Amino acid sequence: xxxxxxxxxxxxxxxxxxxxxxxxxxxxxxxxxxxxxxxxxxxxxxxxxxxxxxxxxxxxxxxxxxxxxxxxxxxxxxxxxxxxxxxxxxxxxxxxxxxxxxxxxxxxxxxxxxxxxxxxxxxxxxxxxxxxxxxxxxxxxxxxxxxxxxxxxxxxxxxxxxxxxxxxxxxxxxxxxxxxxxxxxxxxxxxxxxxxxxxxxxxxxxxxxxxxxxxxxxxxxxxxxxxxxxxxxxxxxxxxxxxxxxxxxxxxxxxxxxxxxxxxxxxxxxxxxxxxxxxxxxxxxxxxxxxxxxxxxxxxxxxxxxxxxxxxxxxxxxxxxxxxxxxxxxxxxxxxxxxxxxxxxxxxxxxxxxxxxxxxxxxxxxxxxxxxxxxxxxxxxxxxxxxxxxxxxxxxxxxxxxxxxxxxxxxxxxxxxxxxxxxxxxxxxxxxxxxxxxxxxxxxxxxxxxxxxxxxxxxxxxxxxxxxxxxxxxxxxxxxxxxxxxxxxxxxxxxxxxxxxxxxxxxx
Numbered sequence: 001x002x003x004x005x006x007x008x009x010x011x012x013x014x015x016x017x018x019x020x021x022x023x024x025x026x027x028x029x030x031x032x033x034x035x036x037x038x039x040x041x042x043x044x045x046x047x048x049x050x051x052x053x054x055x056x057x058x059x060x061x062x063x064x065x066x067x068x069x070x071x072x073x074x075x076x077x078x079x080x081x082x083x084x085x086x087x088x089x090x091x092x093x094x095x096x097x098x099x100x101x102x103x104x105x106x107x108x109x110x111x112x113x114x115x116x117x118x119x120x121x122x123x124x125x126x127x128x129x130x131x132x133x134x135x136x137x138x139x140x141x142x143x144x145x146x147x148x149x150x151x152x153x154x155x156x157x158x159x160x161x162x163x164x165x166x167x168x169x170x171x172x173x174x175x176x177x178x179x180x181x182x183x184x185x186x187x188x189x190x191x192x193x194x195x196x197x198x199x200x201x202x203x204x205x206x207x208x209x210x211x212x213x214x215x216x217x218x219x220x221x222x223x224x225x226x227x228x229x230x231x232x233x234x235x236x237x238x239x240x241x242x243x244x245x246x247x248x249x250x251x252x253x254x255x256x257x258x259x260x261x262x263x264x265x266x267x268x269x270x271x272x273x274x275x276x277x278x279x280x281x282x283x284x285x286x287x288x289x290x291x292x293x294x295x296x297x298x299x300x301x302x303x304x305x306x307x308x309x310x311x312x313x314x315x316x317x318x319x320x321x322x323x324x325x326x327x328x329x330x331x332x333x334x335x336x337x338x339x340x341x342x343x344x345x346x347x348x349x350x351x352x353x354x355x356x357x358x359x360x361x362x363x364x365x366x367x368x369x370x371x372x373x374x375x376x377x378x379x380x381x382x383x384x385x386x387x388x389x390x391x392x393x394x395x396x397x398x399x400x401x402x403x404x405x406x407x408x409x410x411x412x413x414x415x416x417x418x419x420x421x422x423x424x425x426x427x428x429x430x431x432x433x434x435x436x437x438x439x440x441x442x443x444x445x446x447x448x449x450x451x452x453x454x455x456x457x458x459x460x461x462x463x464x465x466x467x468x469x470x471x472x473x474x475x476x477x478x479x480x481x482x483x484x485x486x487x488x489x490x491x492x493x494x495x496x497x498x499x500x501x502x503x504x505x506x507x508x
Contacts, residue, residue: 001029001208001359005197007182007220008213009035011163012330012347016211017170018059019351023358025173031115032160032351033170034197034205046219046270046277047257047341049151049433050094059169067494069165071273072157074137074255075283076128078340081443082261085394091256092340093128095151096437098472101465105345108424109442109465110456115453122444124473127151131481137255138483154341156257158276178205184296185224192236196225202380212328213500216335221318229334230321233408235387236315237400238265238337240295241251244311247302248272252489255345261393263287264400266339267299272488281337286400313337317379320372325363327354334379339389342382345433349378378433384413385434385442392446417448424450475506 004024006016017033026030056066058148077093079161084090110120112426123129128151131137142147171177184198196206210424221227233239248271257445258269265282280296287295293308319333321327328334329350336342359373391409395401409417420443426436484492 001027001361003030003032003207003295004206004209005205006031006033006211006213007035007197008215008330008332009033009163009167010213010215010330011159011166011344011357012215012332013211013213014163014166014170015344015347016213016329016351016399017171017175018061018166019348019355020068021170021173021175021213022059023152023355025241025293030176031170031174032176032205032207032468034180034182034199036181037179042049042310043445046272047156047268047304047338048154049341050154051345051348051433053152055206055351059166061165061169064494065161066157069154069156070153070157070159070161071275072489073154073253073273074269075154075257076137076151076255077134078257078259078446079132079254080259080261080389083259083266083389083393083395084446086397090441091123091126091129091132091152092229092438092441092445093126093132093151094153095126095172096124096435097440098125098469101468102460104454104460107426107444108457108461109462110469111424111450112457113466113469116462116466117372118469120441122440122468125426125469125476125481127476128153130476131483132254132256134480135254135486136480136483137428137489154254156272157167158272158274159344175228178203179398182219185220187224191324192225193325194220208325209299210326211329212326215331216313217331218318218328218401220326221321223334224322225326227323227328229314230316230319231315232315232383233409235383236337236390237283237285237403238281239312240284240289240292241279241311241338242289242295242296243277243311245275245306246278246300246304246305248275249302251487253485253490254485259342261395261401262295264292268338276301276498284399294360295335304451313494315383317376317383321350321375322354322370322371334387334484336379336382340385340434342433342441346379346382349433350375380410381411381429382433384416387413388417388439388442392448394446398505417443421448421450423452424454445483 006013013033020031041454066180077091079091081089100106101109115122140151143149182197182202183196183200186196188195194210198204210220253271255344260267264286265279270277270445278300280292289310313335315337317326321333330347352374353371357367416427419427426439
């Protein structure tokens, strides 16, 4: 493995470059990224899940530099408006609920208390939810035993600026950048593996491993290697999006994304430091581009500061993200609609999979097969989590929402739902970007309740549990009230005077 060529810039390409440069720093592997400045990137990713913290830490990007350089803000989760029914709202936090009692998970104890007649709202036992309700933000307590410490957070940010940050890291680590169009792909006659790329300037770029970050074009994994694409649109029918930024607003800075269900899909609103990201993800079978754009522009919270950007996509994945000597990341490997901000996360998870199964010498087909099994599980679990949002909704006011009423679910999702409805069991998965508490949030929000509590609740003192529940709720409310407003937290920690140069937020 003497050389790697990455095709495509943008967040996916530069994530791969920065990550692999760090991973292979002691091995002398030559890494080259080839892109064409004449070909744009999608660049509408503006939100993340907590795993981005691990990735940034690995490549050496401090939180302070990331937030400051990408005009970022903090994200405690997503507020879902009108998803259950018109007028409804619930919050998906990055964190758990309450505390276990005698090693029995909190939600089992809560369900048992409900069976005994208590009227309880699971959301009252989440610190991120309590902070989000009043637009407050604070980082978790270092005491993981505390209900004030058991949560994560993510970010809102400018994806284009983030890619530039990663590019600087990668190039400082020795990654070579070539700006040129690819006009051909040479394959080895013996086995069909990729041998080299033919560039428009006449150069020939050979490598041992190729990483396809060429977006929906899928130049290597799709066009050259003809890896099939699995269509998931029967479960996820949204196939278009229109995005437009608007001017920042004064006053409150919500530490969360807003996802609002609309007549033919859903809209997003993402607060950054310098603008607000807005978009409408929709099904072209139920609304046309002109009407979707008008709907989006009419709902903007502030004047637009750019032109609408239209995107086409098909929900699905490549049959394998690793084919021969080519690994596909980002849109080249598949796309699950952006409802839970998973696109950049899948790039990072794909890189994690590649590192775990990275060949020491020759490519072993067993390694490739194992990597494909793991990453498939990752993508299918995210797919199932997104499908649940639509299938569980009670909305039936338009043809778009009515189509989910009798939809046949993937067996993996049906099994997961059945396990929870039977006894509140939340299935653990190794390759799962969303932890059990995220699934619990969705089941609870959409009114999916278990038929019975876990039998272990019969062995604990429920009177003591019922006395403790108000105390936990009060402690969370108190902790949330002590957190500063998100806008104040940003001003205090990310103004020019807040943190000296070359110091992280934690060090300051």
